Amino acid sequence: MARALTLLSLSSLLSSLATAASNSTFDYDVLQYVDSLIGSANGGNVFPGASLPYGMAKAVADTNSESNQGGFTLDGSNITGFSTLHDSGTGGSPSLGNFALFPYASCENDEIDGCKYPKLERPVSFDESSVKSSPGYFGVSLSSGVDVDMTTSQHASLFRFNFTSGNSSASPLLLMDLTDLSDSRQDNATIDVDESTGRMTGSGVFLPSFGSGKYQAFFCTDFKSSADIRDNGIFVNTRATSEAKSLKISLGINGYPLPGGAWVRFKPEADASVLARVGVSFISEAQACSNAESEIPDFDFDATHSAAVSLWQEKLSPIRVSREGINDTILTNFYSGIYRTMINPQNYTGENPLWKSSEPYFDSFYCIWDLFRSQLPFITLVDPTTVTQIIRSLVDTQKHLGWLPDCRMSLCKGYTQGGSNADNVIADAYVKGLDGGIDWEAAYAAVQKDAEEEPYDWSNEGRGGLQSWKSLNYIPVQDLDYVGFGTMTRSVSRTLEYSYNDYAIAQIASGMNKTDDAEKYAKTSAYWQNIFKKDQKAYLNGTDTGFTGFFQPKYLNQTWGYQDPLECSNLDTSGSICSLQNTAGETFESSIFEYQFFVPHDMATLITFLGGASSFVKRLDYMHDKEITYIGNEPAFLTVYQYHYAGRPGKSASRAHYYIPEYFSPTAAGLPGNDDSGTMGAFVAMSMIGLFPNPAQNVYFIIPPFFPSVQYTSPLTSKTSTIKTINFDASYENIYIQSATLDGKPYTKNWIDYSFFTDGQELVLTLGRNESTWGTHDADLPPSVSTQGVDQPSK
Numbered sequence: 107m108a109r110a111l112t113l114l115s116l117s118s119l120l121s122s123l124a125t126a127a128s129n130s131t132f133d134y135d136v137l138q139y140v141d142s143l144i145g146s147a148n149g150g151n152v153f154p155g156a157s158l159p160y161g162m163a164k165a166v167a168d169t170n171s172e173s174n175q176g177g178f179t180l181d182g183s184n185i186t187g188f189s190t191l192h193d194s195g196t197g198g199s200p201s202l203g204n205f206a207l208f209p210y211a212s213c214e215n216d217e218i219d220g221c222k223y224p225k226l227e228r229p230v231s232f233d234e235s236s237v238k239s240s241p242g243y244f245g246v247s248l249s250s251g252v253d254v255d256m257t258t259s260q261h262a263s264l265f266r267f268n269f270t271s272g273n274s275s276a277s278p279l280l281l282m283d284l285t286d287l288s289d290s291r292q293d294n295a296t297i298d299v300d301e302s303t304g305r306m307t308g309s310g311v312f313l314p315s316f317g318s319g320k321y322q323a324f325f326c327t328d329f330k331s332s333a334d335i336r337d338n339g340i341f342v343n344t345r346a347t348s349e350a351k352s353l354k355i356s357l358g359i360n361g362y363p364l365p366g367g368a369w370v371r372f373k374p375e376a377d378a379s380v381l382a383r384v385g386v387s388f389i390s391e392a393q394a395c396s397n398a399e400s401e402i403p404d405f406d407f408d409a410t411h412s413a414a415v416s417l418w419q420e421k422l423s424p425i426r427v428s429r430e431g432i433n434d435t436i437l438t439n440f441y442s443g444i445y446r447t448m449i450n451p452q453n454y455t456g457e458n459p460l461w462k463s464s465e466p467y468f469d470s471f472y473c474i475w476d477l478f479r480s481q482l483p484f485i486t487l488v489d490p491t492t493v494t495q496i497i498r499s500l501v502d503t504q505k506h507l508g509w510l511p512d513c514r515m516s517l518c519k520g521y522t523q524g525g526s527n528a529d530n531v532i533a534d535a536y537v538k539g540l541d542g543g544i545d546w547e548a549a550y551a552a553v554q555k556d557a558e559e560e561p562y563d564w565s566n567e568g569r570g571g572l573q574s575w576k577s578l579n580y581i582p583v584q585d586l587d588y589v590g591f592g593t594m595t596r597s598v599s600r601t602l603e604y605s606y607n608d609y610a611i612a613q614i615a616s617g618m619n620k621t622d623d624a625e626k627y628a629k630t631s632a633y634w635q636n637i638f639k640k641d642q643k644a645y646l647n648g649t650d651t652g653f654t655g656f657f658q659p660k661y662l663n664q665t666w667g668y669q670d671p672l673e674c675s676n677l678d679t680s681g682s683i684c685s686l687q688n689t690a691g692e693t694f695e696s697s698i699f700e701y702q703f704f705v706p707h708d709m710a711t712l713i714t715f716l717g718g719a720s721s722f723v724k725r726l727d728y729m730h731d732k733e734i735t736y737i738g739n740e741p742a743f744l745t746v747y748q749y750h751y752a753g754r755p756g757k758s759a760s761r762a763h764y765y766i767p768e769y770f771s772p773t774a775a776g777l778p779g780n781d782d783s784g785t786m787g788a789f790v791a792m793s794m795i796g797l798f799p800n801p802a803q804n805v806y807f808i809i810p811p812f813f814p815s816v817q818y819t820s821p822l823t824s825k826t827s828t829i830k831t832i833n834f835d836a837s838y839e840n841i842y843i844q845s846a847t848l849d850g851k852p853y854t855k856n857w858i859d860y861s862f863f864t865d866g867q868e869l870v871l872t873l874g875r876n877e878s879t880w881g882t883h884d885a886d887l888p889p890s891v892s893t894q895g896v897d898q899p900s901k
């Protein structure tokens with residue numbers, strides 16, 4: 107035990123020495139700037155507890171908040187238990203939160219039935235100032251006099267319950283509840299408690315939070331206590347017994363699963379301390395037990411915690427910023443954003459009951475519609491090895507289930523929000539040259555299938571309306587589709603997303619010398635043009651916005667339908683239905699006004715359609731200034747940077763500084779919407795380093811970083827790249843690039859490719875108070891497929 111600790115601290119010492127050797131400006135512990143409670147209120151839905159990077163075990167207190175998707179919230183709600191499986195930043199129903207533990211310092215009158223068992227009856231308040239959360243750790247003091255803290259390994263949690271009443275006649279009790287956060291338990295969950303050790307094992311079948319099907323989870327809970335076990339047994343509803351040691355429980359009636367579980371009581375002791383180790387598995391009880399036994403063999407809290415800390419230090423090591431003059435709130439925003447990008451997807455390798463494979467298996471893609479825009483491109487920089495494993499997992503999932511997911515959680519298919527956006531993710535990895543054993547032929551076959559074959563159930567995979575797509579070259583509103591079935595809405599946003607997906611496929615095809623395919627998909631990637639209605643106007647509160655030409659829905663007979671370009675915008679207070687409901691409109695979660703800009707691969711043509719660069723800039727300004735867009739939803743991200751295509755990179759910088767920190771602050775309520783598995787975190791992180799991706803392209807838009815300098819060490823090549831600034835000012839008045847050099851040579855392009863990150867380049871930006879001519883000329887603009895084809899700039 108002592109030896110394990112020594113080795114751990116030695117390894118973290120060595121890694122910090124390695125950093126120090128390169129440049130002392132960048133030698134500091136970044137974990138001090140990680141606040142894992144950011145996004146735990148106001149609908150951020152972040153998981154704010156203890157986890158390893160991509161860990162399956164995620165331990166935290168669960169509250170009875172209406173917004174407890176991530177388990178714990180800092181919004182005045184009370185705690186209902188402590189559970190081990192969670193997701194982070196999701197919308198939909200709360201995910202997971204299975205098999206909560208709950209402590210009592212004693213039961214009333216020392217009677218077993220004097221404790222309250224049902225989740226609805228046991229919520230306990232807590233002092234918000236007692237909440238302590240940091241990478242790999244979460245602790246809270248309950249008003250019932252129990253201090254609880256926890257840490258995790260990959261598949262197990264270690265909870266520590268400190269009973270503080272000082273009452274030497276009190277007999278503490280811990281219960282384990284066969285429930286989950288969204289009360290989705292199905293029939294016949296089981297739990298067994300071992301009379302002599304108190305070990306609890308069992309399982310339950312539950313429903314995914316934003317998808318189809320069911321999943322089974324298993325647990326194995328062991329206790330180690332200062333006090334001996336007094337008795338144990340099971341409970342059903344409000345009553346407990348020590349006579350029975352096994353329970354198989356029905357779903358119950360009236361929509362709320364019948365409360366049931368097991369309990370263990372300890373002999374009276376003043377200030378008892380009980381460790382509860384909860385192993386989890388999706389395979390079996392035996393595997394839940396062996397996960398716990400192998401990962402936390404000695405119930406050593408400190409060793410488990412420091413192993414988690416070392417892992418986080420390592421994962422957060424590739425990027426360092428210089429801190430001179432920089433407010434801690436800025437640093438905390440930044441590093442906490444980075445931290446949140448590595449909570450989901452979760453590494454379930456070895457825990458997939460659905461098929462046998464030697465490939466990695468990742469789950470909790472929630473959803474790729476969100477992740478492709480920033481989170482996955484960001485971890486491609488800081489953790490390319492993991493992204494490689496994620497791609498292999500997606501390809502293996504397609505191999506065994508037939509389709510790439512757009513959303514996937516808890517071993518189930520998730521709902522598709524629009525396009526087949528795994529195509530974008532795979533293309534992003536391809537153009538950035540990720541390798542690591544990816545079967546690119548299989549990956550290509552998987553994305554091509556999305557484009558060519560319509561699944562029967564396109565609510566959960568692939569694309570709908572492919573017959574119309576191939577014959578009419580757009581997705582019609584009120585399509586006739588008898589091949590496959592899904593929600594017949596979103597014809598505008600689906601047309602745009604499918605176009606972009608095809609561009610993604612074209613790039614892979616081009617790189618693989620599949621020339622005919624590359625041409626074909628480059629052509630179909632232009633289908634967005636078929637729903638552009640040249641004379642369409644937009645009115646805001648009855649006043650003409652002055653802009654003409656918008657996407658519009660089109661019928662099967664090729665006549666135009668109509669959707670108000672402001673419907674489903676941030677300003678739409680008319681109660682429009684904008685999600686996956688059958689009655690929703692032709693755009694998903696956003697307006698035509700915003701989707702008008704979603705042609706990430708051919709901005710050059712789009713700008714022509716919208717009347718040229720200056721008219722385009724006016725329209726983009728109008729959308730941001732009038733708050734038609736909302737930065738709390740992902741379609742807004744790219745619009746912050748699209749000024750680059752109109753030769754106005756300074757405007758992108760100024761928008762980025764408007765949104766950060768205005769809409770992102772390092773507080774519990776500091777996120778503008780669901781964090782969506784770290785996509786908000788990645789938006790912040792990439793904006794602040796001053797290189798923002800156009801996902802699925804080898805393009806990063808350049809703005810000045812929010813720091814005097816940024817250092818990046820590639821985990822692939824070990825080379826160190828830097829961004830330096832001249833005339834940096836921490837009050838962010840000098841946010842306009844006047845000139846730049848790359849490796850000492852003048853650099854006028856307003857974008858850069860991935861080789862900057864892998865080849866150890868140095869970008870020096872001279873800043874000033876006003877926009878300049880830097881990056882404004884045609885030759886400086888990022889590539890568009892209509893001007894440069896699908897071939898990506900390469901190293």
Ligand SMILES: *[C@@H]1O[C@H](CO)[C@@H](O)[C@H](O)[C@H]1NC(C)=O
Nearest residue numbers: 128129130131428815828830
């Ligand atoms: C460390 O990096 C900073 C920022 O790039 C630079 O100003 C400084 O000179 C470097 N120091 C050393 C010792 O290399």
Ligand SMILES: *[C@@H]1O[C@H](CO)[C@@H](O)[C@H](O)[C@H]1NC(C)=O
Nearest residue numbers: 170182183184229230231232
């Ligand atoms: C939390 O518990 C406290 C104390 O029992 C109670 O006063 C309060 O109303 C509860 N709050 C919620 C949101 O349930």
Ligand SMILES: *[C@@H]1O[C@H](CO)[C@@H](O)[C@H](O)[C@H]1NC(C)=O
Nearest residue numbers: 245246253254255266268379
């Ligand atoms: C519980 O007790 C241990 C041992 O005294 C201590 O290290 C830990 O901080 C306590 N936990 C909490 C949440 O107070």
Ligand SMILES: *[C@@H]1O[C@H](CO)[C@@H](O)[C@H](O)[C@H]1NC(C)=O
Nearest residue numbers: 212213215216273275276277
């Ligand atoms: C201590 O615990 C016992 C057993 O639960 C209880 O009867 C007694 O009232 C408690 N004493 C105090 C001071 O709370």
Ligand SMILES: *[C@@H]1O[C@H](CO)[C@@H](O)[C@H](O)[C@H]1NC(C)=O
Nearest residue numbers: 292293294295311354355356
């Ligand atoms: C649940 O258990 C009951 C009683 O053993 C059995 O009849 C039923 O088929 C089981 N249901 C499921 C879904 O396994």
Ligand SMILES: *[C@@H]1O[C@H](CO)[C@@H](O)[C@H](O)[C@H]1NC(C)=O
Nearest residue numbers: 431432433434435436767771
């Ligand atoms: C840092 O920024 C916060 C929020 O803008 C502000 O309240 C605080 O005073 C600043 N701290 C310093 C040291 O400038």
Ligand SMILES: *[C@@H]1O[C@H](CO)[C@@H](O)[C@H](O)[C@H]1NC(C)=O
Nearest residue numbers: 160453455456466491492495
């Ligand atoms: C995922 O888990 C597997 C099995 O534990 C492990 O071999 C692999 O290295 C993990 N991947 C990452 C990125 O941590």
Ligand SMILES: *[C@@H]1O[C@H](CO)[C@@H](O)[C@H](O)[C@H]1NC(C)=O
Nearest residue numbers: 546614615616617618619620
């Ligand atoms: C594609 O063709 C080029 C030129 O002939 C060749 O260098 C490259 O290796 C080929 N790539 C693949 C994936 O076959």
Ligand SMILES: *[C@@H]1O[C@H](CO)[C@@H](O)[C@H](O)[C@H]1NC(C)=O
Nearest residue numbers: 646647648677679732733734
């Ligand atoms: C539109 O009109 C409503 C009601 O008069 C008003 O509250 C709102 O501010 C207006 N919105 C804009 C963007 O002008």
Ligand SMILES: *[C@@H]1O[C@H](CO)[C@@H](O)[C@H](O)[C@H]1NC(C)=O
Nearest residue numbers: 584661662663664665666667
């Ligand atoms: C085209 O289809 C729409 C929707 O069914 C219908 O309202 C419209 O009258 C049709 N137009 C023509 C010219 O057939």
Ligand SMILES: *[C@@H]1O[C@H](CO)[C@@H](O)[C@H](O)[C@H]1NC(C)=O
Nearest residue numbers: 842844873874875876877878
């Ligand atoms: C910057 O622009 C402002 C007006 O916006 C002008 O007053 C100032 O002289 C300009 N500064 C420089 C250095 O050009």
